[in-house]
Structure formats: C-alpha cells, structure tokens
Amino acid sequence: xxxxxxxxxxxxLVVSRDPAASFSRLREKVPKAEEGAFASTLHxxxxxxxxxxxxxxxxxxxxxxxxxxxxxxxxxALEQGVFDSDRLSRRQYRRHLASASALVLVxxxxxxxxxxxxxxxxxxxxxxxxxxxxxTAAEAxxxxxxxxxxxxxxxxxxxxxxxxxxxxxxxxxxxAIHLYEHLGYRRIGHLAAYYDDGADGWRYERSLxxxxxxxx
Numbered sequence: 001x002x003x004x005x006x007x008x009x010x011x012x013l014v015v016s017r018d019p020a021a022s023f024s025r026l027r028e029k030v031p032k033a034e035e036g037a038f039a040s041t042l043h044x045x046x047x048x049x050x051x052x053x054x055x056x057x058x059x060x061x062x063x064x065x066x067x068x069x070x071x072x073x074x075x076x077a078l079e080q081g082v083f084d085s086d087r088l089s090r091r092q093y094r095r096h097l098a099s100a101s102a103l104v105l106v107x108x109x110x111x112x113x114x115x116x117x118x119x120x121x122x123x124x125x126x127x128x129x130x131x132x133x134x135x136t137a138a139e140a141x142x143x144x145x146x147x148x149x150x151x152x153x154x155x156x157x158x159x160x161x162x163x164x165x166x167x168x169x170x171x172x173x174x175x176a177i178h179l180y181e182h183l184g185y186r187r188i189g190h191l192a193a194y195y196d197d198g199a200d201g202w203r204y205e206r207s208l209x210x211x212x213x214x215x216x
Contacts, residue, residue: 062148067104067117069097074114075104082135086196088119102132105152107145115140118149122160128205129157131167134176150183158208165208171200180204 096102109115185204194201
C-alpha cells in the first residue's frame with residue numbers, strides 16, 4: 001500500500017478507566033535465552049518495504065503500519081515511557097526492525113511520538129506466532145490502540161500462514177487479561193514465578209483460523 005498504513009482500523013474499545021489497571025503494562029515476557037533463540041533461528045518471509053506516514057495527531061480510526069528504521073528513536077522513547085524494567089534496548093529494536101522473522105507494528109501519535117507498538121515473532125516451520133510486546137502510551141489508553149494493534153498482529157500472522165497466536169501476561173494485569181479474553185483468547189497455562197519480580201503469569205492463545213471465520 002502506497003501510504004504504508006495497514007488496513008486494520010478498529011472502533012475504539014474502552015477496557016478500563018482504572019489508572020492502576022492501565023494498558024501500559026502489556027509486556028509479554030520471553031526469557032532472554034528464548035528471545036535469542038527466536039532471533040537466531042527464525043527465517044520467515046521478509047517484510048515488504050513501506051513509506052513513512054505520520055499524522056500530526058492521533059486519528060480516531062487507529063491506522064496501524066509497519067515500523068521502520070526511522071521509528072527507532074520513537075520506539076525507544078515509548079519503551080522508556082511505558083516500562084519500568086525489562087525494556088527492549090535500542091539494539092534489540094534495531095535488530096527486530098531488520099529481521100525477516102520479527103515484525104514491529106505501530107500506531108502514530110502526536111509527531112514524532114508513537115501511541116503504541118507491538119512486536120511479534122515467527123518461527124520457521126511453526127504455525128504459531130508469538131506476541132512478545134504490546135505497549136500503549138499513557139495518553140492513548142482507552143482509545144482503541146491496543147485492540148487495533150492486536151487485530152493487525154493477528155492479520156499479519158495469518159498472512160504468514162500461522163494458525164495460532166500465543167502470548168504471556170502477568171496474572172495481576174487485569175486490564176490486559178480483560179482485553180485478551182474480550183478478543184477471544186483462551187487461557188492454556190499457568191506460569192509460576194514467571195516474571196523477574198516473582199509474579200505469576202498466564203499463557204493465552206487464539207486460533208487465527210476461527211478468528212478469520214468470525215470476521216468473514
């Protein structure tokens with residue numbers, strides 16, 4: 001598409017107005033060793049180039065586009081503003097942006113910032129895609145950014161032949177859990193002391209084939 005904007009605009013979905021249950025804590029933890037394995041072994045179809053298209057304000061219809069190298073500073077700024085720990089580094093983002101097996105999607109905010117970003121990994125020979133990170137800026141919460149990014153991630157995974165999207169979430173992140181369950185994700189496993197601070201996690205997944213049938 002000439003504009004670089006992906007056709008995944010959704011209506012806003014307000015999941016929670018509680019500041020203590022914000023969308024800013026949606027990092028899906030992957031152990032560092034496993035992340036390295038993904039980075040070194042994934043060999044998927046390379047992403048198609050796109051041109052930058054940044055509006056001056058957050059649009060109501062939430063266009064999602066593929067991130068590119070010019071977004072690196074904004075991605076790092078979003079990361080630092082959203083997460084207190086376990087942040088993706090500039091080096092990691094640079095690698096993911098250049099990788100054929102990692103996809104970074106963004107929603108633009110007020111220039112030059114981003115309203116949200118998602119990182120998803122694909123593994124060669126696997127029908128399962130893995131959401132690694134989902135972040136929304138404070139000013140974009142409750143405005144449909146997270147749900148638009150999730151729809152774009154699912155569509156991108158489906159386009160690469162994946163049949164399942166899988167993710168992990170903190171057991172105490174009720175806003176994220178509500179969002180995922182609202183979108184049709186089902187809980188498939190408990191992860192005891194999964195996070196760095198000892199918090200438990202839940203593993204969720206959604207069938208992308210059934211999701212496609214629902215929207216057909």
